[in-house]
Amino acid sequence: MEPLVRLKSVACALPQINIDTDQVFPARFMKEPRTPPAGYSPYLFHDVRRDAAGRHDPAFALNQPENASAKIIVARRNFGSGSSREAAVYALVDAGIRCVIAPSHGDIFAANAVNNGLLPACIDEGDAEQLLTLLAPGGIDAEVDLEAQKIRLAEREFAFRIDPVWRVRLINGWDDIDMTRRFSQHIDDWSARDAKLRPWARLHGTLLATKPVERSEPV
Amino acid sequence: MNFNASRSASGPSCLFDKLWNSHVITEREDGASLVWVDRHYLQEGSFHAFNKMRNRGEKVARPDLTVAIADHYVPTRGRGSPGIPVVLDDEISRMLNQLSTNTREFGVRLFDMDHPWQGICHVVGPELGMTLPGTLVVEGDSHTSSHGALGAWAFGVGASEVAHVLMTQTLWQKRPKRLRITVDGRLSQGVTAKDMALTIVSLVGADGAVGYAIEFAGSAVRALSIEGRLTLCNMSIECGARSGMVAPDATTLDYVRGRPFAPVGADFDRAAEQWLALASDRDATFDREIGLDAGDIVPTVTWGTTPEDALPVTATVPDPGRLHNPSKAEHVRDAIDYMGLRPGMHITDIAIDRVFIGSCTNARIEDLRSAAKVLCGRTSKVPGLVSPGSMLVKRQAEQEGLDRIFKDAGLEWGGSGCSMCVAMNGDVLEAGQRCASTTNRNFKGRQGQGSRTHLMSPAMVAAAAVAGHLVDVRQLKAGSM
Numbered sequence: 001m002e003p004l005v006r007l008k009s010v011a012c013a014l015p016q017i018n019i020d021t022d023q024v025f026p027a028r029f030m031k032e033p034r035t036p037p038a039g040y041s042p043y044l045f046h047d048v049r050r051d052a053a054g055r056h057d058p059a060f061a062l063n064q065p066e067n068a069s070a071k072i073i074v075a076r077r078n079f080g081s082g083s084s085r086e087a088a089v090y091a092l093v094d095a096g097i098r099c100v101i102a103p104s105h106g107d108i109f110a111a112n113a114v115n116n117g118l119l120p121a122c123i124d125e126g127d128a129e130q131l132l133t134l135l136a137p138g139g140i141d142a143e144v145d146l147e148a149q150k151i152r153l154a155e156r157e158f159a160f161r162i163d164p165v166w167r168v169r170l171i172n173g174w175d176d177i178d179m180t181r182r183f184s185q186h187i188d189d190w191s192a193r194d195a196k197l198r199p200w201a202r203l204h205g206t207l208l209a210t211k212p213v214e215r216s217e218p219v
Numbered sequence: 220m221n222f223n224a225s226r227s228a229s230g231p232s233c234l235f236d237k238l239w240n241s242h243v244i245t246e247r248e249d250g251a252s253l254v255w256v257d258r259h260y261l262q263e264g265s266f267h268a269f270n271k272m273r274n275r276g277e278k279v280a281r282p283d284l285t286v287a288i289a290d291h292y293v294p295t296r297g298r299g300s301p302g303i304p305v306v307l308d309d310e311i312s313r314m315l316n317q318l319s320t321n322t323r324e325f326g327v328r329l330f331d332m333d334h335p336w337q338g339i340c341h342v343v344g345p346e347l348g349m350t351l352p353g354t355l356v357v358e359g360d361s362h363t364s365s366h367g368a369l370g371a372w373a374f375g376v377g378a379s380e381v382a383h384v385l386m387t388q389t390l391w392q393k394r395p396k397r398l399r400i401t402v403d404g405r406l407s408q409g410v411t412a413k414d415m416a417l418t419i420v421s422l423v424g425a426d427g428a429v430g431y432a433i434e435f436a437g438s439a440v441r442a443l444s445i446e447g448r449l450t451l452c453n454m455s456i457e458c459g460a461r462s463g464m465v466a467p468d469a470t471t472l473d474y475v476r477g478r479p480f481a482p483v484g485a486d487f488d489r490a491a492e493q494w495l496a497l498a499s500d501r502d503a504t505f506d507r508e509i510g511l512d513a514g515d516i517v518p519t520v521t522w523g524t525t526p527e528d529a530l531p532v533t534a535t536v537p538d539p540g541r542l543h544n545p546s547k548a549e550h551v552r553d554a555i556d557y558m559g560l561r562p563g564m565h566i567t568d569i570a571i572d573r574v575f576i577g578s579c580t581n582a583r584i585e586d587l588r589s590a591a592k593v594l595c596g597r598t599s600k601v602p603g604l605v606s607p608g609s610m611l612v613k614r615q616a617e618q619e620g621l622d623r624i625f626k627d628a629g630l631e632w633g634g635s636g637c638s639m640c641v642a643m644n645g646d647v648l649e650a651g652q653r654c655a656s657t658t659n660r661n662f663k664g665r666q667g668q669g670s671r672t673h674l675m676s677p678a679m680v681a682a683a684a685v686a687g688h689l690v691d692v693r694q695l696k697a698g699s700m
Contacts, residue, residue, distance in 0.1 A: 017550050018425055018525045022662040027643050030264060031292075031310050047664050076546050078426035081459065081525075082660060083641075084361040086267065086377035104426040107461045108361055112377035129546070163393060165251040176379070177275075180387050183245060183253060187389055190244040194255065198241065200482045200490035201257045201354055202284075 001117045003173035004146055007098055009071035011142035011153070012061050013135035019075055020082035021109060023048050025091045027083070039094030040087055066139025074131050075102045080109025080120070089116045099144050101151065101160065103128050114166045117173065119146060121160040131158065146171055231500035234466045235397050235432045238372040238497065242355045244389060251391045257354035259384050260340045261287035261327065263314045264359055268381035269321040279325045281388040286349060287322045287329040289315055290339045291637045292644050295577075295606045298332070298634025299613055311644060325385075338609020338635040341365040341579035345449065346609055348478025352467040352494035357384055362579045362659065364455040367464030368448035369471055370497055372432070374461040396430055396506035398460065399499075401437035404513035409693040411589065412447035413581055413657070413676035415439070415511075416454035417519040421529040423509065429459035431507065434499065439513035440465055445474040446585040453580045454659055457526040466498035518691055521661045521674040522566060523554035528661070530566065532679070532691045538562035557663055558671050559651070566689050569673065573654040574603030574630070574684040575666070576677055578640035581657035582608030584615050586677040590657075591621040593681035593692060594628040600687030603630045604646060606638040628684065642667045655683035 029043040049060040056063040062070065073079075073092075079102040080088060089112045092100070099119040110120040121144065123131070134140065134153055143152040144160075146167060151158040168174075180187075195202055232240070242254040261268075265287070272278070279285060292314040297303035307315075315332060322329040330337045336347060341362055344350040352370035357363060359381040366373035380390055400419060433455050435448070443451065448465045455463025465471075472491050475481050482490050517531045530537075536555065539562060542548040555562060560569065576582065576590050587607060605625045607613040613635055616622055622632045639646040640658040642665065648654055650669025657680050658665075661672040673689060682692040 015546070015549070016553070017546055018527075020525070020660075020662045022660070022665055026664055026668070027641050028668075030643065031314055034267070047668055078429075078459070078525075081425055082361065082456075082662060084359060084375040084377050085264070086359075086379060089377070104429055104459075106426075107429050107459060108375055108377055108456075112379065115377065115379035165247075165249050165391075165393060168249060176383055176391055177386060180253065180383065180389060180391070183389075186245055187253070187255075187387065191255065191388075194241075198353065198493070200351065200486060200493070 001173040001175055004098060004117055004119055004170045006146065007071060007144040008141065010067055010069050010139055011072035011074055011135055012067040012070035013132045014061055014073055014075045015132045017076040018078045018081055021080055021085050021088035021106065022082055024080065024088035025085060030085060030087055034090055040091035041095040044091040044095045061138065064138050071096055072099045072101065072142055072144060073097055074128065074135060075100065076128060077103040077125065079105050081106035084108040086112045089113050089118055093118055101131065114169060115176070117170065119144065119162065119170055121151070121162060123158055123160045127158045231502040231504070233397055233499035233503035233505060234370065234434050234464060234497055235372065238353065238355070239394060241353065242372065251393060253389050254355060254392050256357055256384050256388050256390060257284060258344070258350060258356045259285045260344060260358040261285065262290050262340060262358065262360060263292045263318045265381055266317050266321060267378035268359070268385055269325065271382040272325065272385055277386045279327060279385050282326045284388060285327045285385070287318060287327050288340045288343055289318055289331045289337060291641065293332045293634070293636040294644055295604065295633030295636050295638045295646055299610060300632065308645065335610055338611065339579045339582065339637055341453065342583060342608030342612065345369055345445065346478070346611060348475055348481030351475060351481065352471055353497055357390065361456045362453050364461065364463050365449050365453040365579055367452040367455070367462055368445055369475065370464060370467035370494060372462055372464065375456065395432040395461070397434065398428055398431040398507045398509070399434045399436055399505040400509045400511070402435070402439040402511045402513050403437040404439055405442070406439055406513045406516060409518060409678065410516050411676040411678065412443050412450040414516050414519045416451050417521065417526065417529040417674065418516050419511070420454060420457045420526045423458040425457065425525045425527040426459040428455070431460050433460045433463040435463060435465050441468060444585060445470060446583040449583065450580055454526065457659060467494040518676065518679050518693065520566060520679065520689055522558065522560065523551070524557055524661055524663050526659065526661060526674060528554060532566055532689060534566055536560050536562055536564050536566065567691065568688065570688045571601055571655045571683055572652045573601055573648060574599065574680050575639045575654055575656040575658065576680055577604065577606030577638050578658040579608065580659040581677050582606060582612065584612050586657065587612070587616045587621050590677035590681040591624040593678050593695060594684065595624050597628060597685045599629045599684035601684060603684055604633055604639060605630050606633045607635050609635050630684070639666050641665065655680045655689065
């Protein structure tokens, strides 16, 4: 995972509450393979960024040419709520977005974001409103400093919150699996002890897939 | 970096504390804890995780604790209904085959489309006794919170976390804060667990419980069946909480006993003793508490584009002009526009085009009985689909003659799957169509591009079908069964 320490880019204002992951990435595209280089970027905000005729709606800020290079999004509360689909994060990352600033984020979205090097930066609602106002003209540069936990824009500075565990992971670009592998022996020992403490949690011998499951008669 | 050994909490603890303590393997100095996963369910969307495994040359750590169930893409039409062909388009076949190839390659058991135990994961897990009290359950699906109804710690995860669980049977977690929602008193006639859930979501807000694990408690929650508790815990995520749970009690034990994968005999008795001990201690403390009177809850529906946009069916659509919070007013204006409503109109004046009875929220046998009770001897004014939560629920409903009631009312009786809740299997609304739905999300485009969803209980959907518009089920005289 690419480390994220400081990010300087155009910041794009999406002044809506409850931008759920169905809006970020409509369910019908979840069948698609994530093929490089575009990955899932063609599906990002697919339906909400288009008008009734299917054309890019110029009123949607990410469609405006001055915001095209944005790596930062600022939204209102509850960004990424709803479905756990990591495809929503893939689409953002594949489109170059590395930070979503909002007063709150969906819990699963935020965890998925960190697993893909995308920073879910949490700010006060009042600060979010000020940022949205400042960014409204479009094409405005901002700097996100993860070490200082500050957002800088023109002469202004705003503090943001991020879970300390996530902050360290993002700054170092750490992968969870590598970390967990260092605990393999610990996991095995714990599991052996637990099997005695909670034998019922492992009573599922019949669930063992010892052979491929046969398909029944085709319909 | 230094690492601490796992610590156990001292003093009074709540249900969540006990579940947490019994699953923490180790705790890092920075606060992240490694937790053990007892049950891992997979669905068709797991292909990202399997690809990651393949790229790294990894294998599944504990296939004995991993079960795949096809639910998101399975067609509902014709399945289990002789004479009606199952139509599988190429894309859907590819998704189903992909799951079957992946599970075969990695040695994971699969209940595929044709399996008699197939159904929606969150219905099947509890129904087969795979989900047990005291277990930690995860799936790459946000409604995994449902399983908390049995006193499990259950939450949805993303694809990276699915891969992590497949490779290690563990997850890194931050300890959530604890929120207890106590509902005391008795639900009135015609008011269900769904109304309780929608009322709580509207009260707490769609992000009000982010970062919390919810314990649902109080006499009205204890009075709910496991089916009702599953509905309630299912919607925890709609107020932002990754998990919601109810302490195991006699109702839980009665439900679990005798299920295919539940422990039996003396093993069950020993387990039951541990499960009952999970209940929150009398003097346990919570980071936040909310109390509700069950008697204040009325049949509730959503009017807008997030589940927090819920109101009593007797109310009127909000007027953005009367709201002081500008961002809220903007949301209401946008939602009213998307939903094709007028500010101030009576909710009961909203005419519908379709009904859908199904999903992990409300497609268990009790839900189907409750809808059938309203529809018995009546006809639906609009077309609609009934998709049972599992093929076992379908069979049971047919034994009880519920399928006849739905078909006689003019509704389609399908097979089991996520179906029109997430509209990935071909069951979709057309743009602009309005649906009274027993599902969990009324997001823009959730039931198909441009679709309009109103969430409510199965009885309320049935009543809306009969009336052709949203209506208070208490105003329809119950038909005889």
